[in-house]
Amino acid sequence: MRAKRTLALILSLSLGLLAFAGCSGAPATAPGGSEAPAAPASSAGEEPAPEEAAPAAADKVLLVTSFGTSYNDNRDLSIGSIEQKLQAAYPDYEVRRAFTSQIIIDKLKKRDGIAIDNVTEAMDRLVSDGVREVVVQPTHVMSGFEYDDVVAEVTPYADKFDSFKVGSPLLVSDADYDEVVSIITGETKDYDAEGTAVVFMGHGTEHEANATYAKLQQHLTAAGHENYFIGTVEATPSLDDVLALVRDSGAKKVVLLPLMIVAGDHANNDMAGDDEDSWKSAFERAGFEVECVLRGLGQYAGIQDMFVEHVGALIAQ
Numbered sequence: 338m339r340a341k342r343t344l345a346l347i348l349s350l351s352l353g354l355l356a357f358a359g360c361s362g363a364p365a366t367a368p369g370g371s372e373a374p375a376a377p378a379s380s381a382g383e384e385p386a387p388e389e390a391a392p393a394a395a396d397k398v399l400l401v402t403s404f405g406t407s408y409n410d411n412r413d414l415s416i417g418s419i420e421q422k423l424q425a426a427y428p429d430y431e432v433r434r435a436f437t438s439q440i441i442i443d444k445l446k447k448r449d450g451i452a453i454d455n456v457t458e459a460m461d462r463l464v465s466d467g468v469r470e471v472v473v474q475p476t477h478v479m480s481g482f483e484y485d486d487v488v489a490e491v492t493p494y495a496d497k498f499d500s501f502k503v504g505s506p507l508l509v510s511d512a513d514y515d516e517v518v519s520i521i522t523g524e525t526k527d528y529d530a531e532g533t534a535v536v537f538m539g540h541g542t543e544h545e546a547n548a549t550y551a552k553l554q555q556h557l558t559a560a561g562h563e564n565y566f567i568g569t570v571e572a573t574p575s576l577d578d579v580l581a582l583v584r585d586s587g588a589k590k591v592v593l594l595p596l597m598i599v600a601g602d603h604a605n606n607d608m609a610g611d612d613e614d615s616w617k618s619a620f621e622r623a624g625f626e627v628e629c630v631l632r633g634l635g636q637y638a639g640i641q642d643m644f645v646e647h648v649g650a651l652i653a654q
Contacts, residue, residue: 395431405436406601415635435459520639541569
């Protein structure tokens with residue numbers, strides 16, 4: 338009797354051990370014979386995943402320097418479009434941006450949280466990034482004070498790179514003037530009608546490069562565009578000069594456009610503003626019907642292509 342009880346106890350213990358072994362160790366099997374999906378492993382105590390390596394610094398950089406503007410939409414349409422066209426044309430270069438106006442840089446930082454380098458900061462960054470080849474392309478219309486300042490600011494860095502080149506402004510050669518005439522008249526052909534004067538407002542400067550405006554007017558007239566007029570906000574030809582010419586032309590309507598890379602503060606206020614001293618108000622007081630077109634030169638595909646050509650010629654040197 339005692340032997341039977343011992344045998345039953347042994348059998349019971351054996352079955353318990355087999356059941357315990359089945360619940361621990363090997364994974365459970367799902368119906369059909371396949372293994373059941375394992376639960377996600379906990380990340381606690383695991384080694385952190387290695388960080389991705391930072392992208393290698395560019396060997397070649399195309400630094401596009403512009404005066405800048407606080408008008409965000411037009412900045413993207415003008416300066417941004419030039420930069421994008423340059424990046425597409427020269428994919429071996431990393432296109433970077435710098436503004437020359439510290440006032441605009443500070444305003445964008447405070448108002449919008451947008452950080453843009455000034456020229457010195459951009460050049461210092463090129464050096465610290467180990468860039469070897471640098472092309473600096475200003476987007477200025479002429480070689481006035483702003484352009485001269487860029488050249489003076491970047492030139493001391495020349496010996497810090499294997500290759501260092503600075504591009505020219507938009508208008509230099511006679512061919513440049515003819516090309517700009519073709520572009521701006523083509524872009525405004527819908528306004529070129531009998532009795533309409535098309536007036537471009539430039540900035541103007543005390544620099545000798547202010548002669549650029551008179552020369553552009555000469556090229557316009559020589560090309561037969563006698564109802565096109567060039568004036569400036571701060572120099573000559575002045576607003577009064579242009580008003581007199583438009584009166585003599587017999588025009589009844591005036592279309593105003595900026596002769597500037599961006600349609601920024603000057604275009605929106607000095608040209609198209611409602612204040613009594615704006616160009617719009619002055620022409621309206623003189624009896625003209627006035628239409629304002631807030632479109633900077635940088636928005637014209639032809640102007641963008643001119644900068645691409647300038648950079649291409651520079652790289653090829």
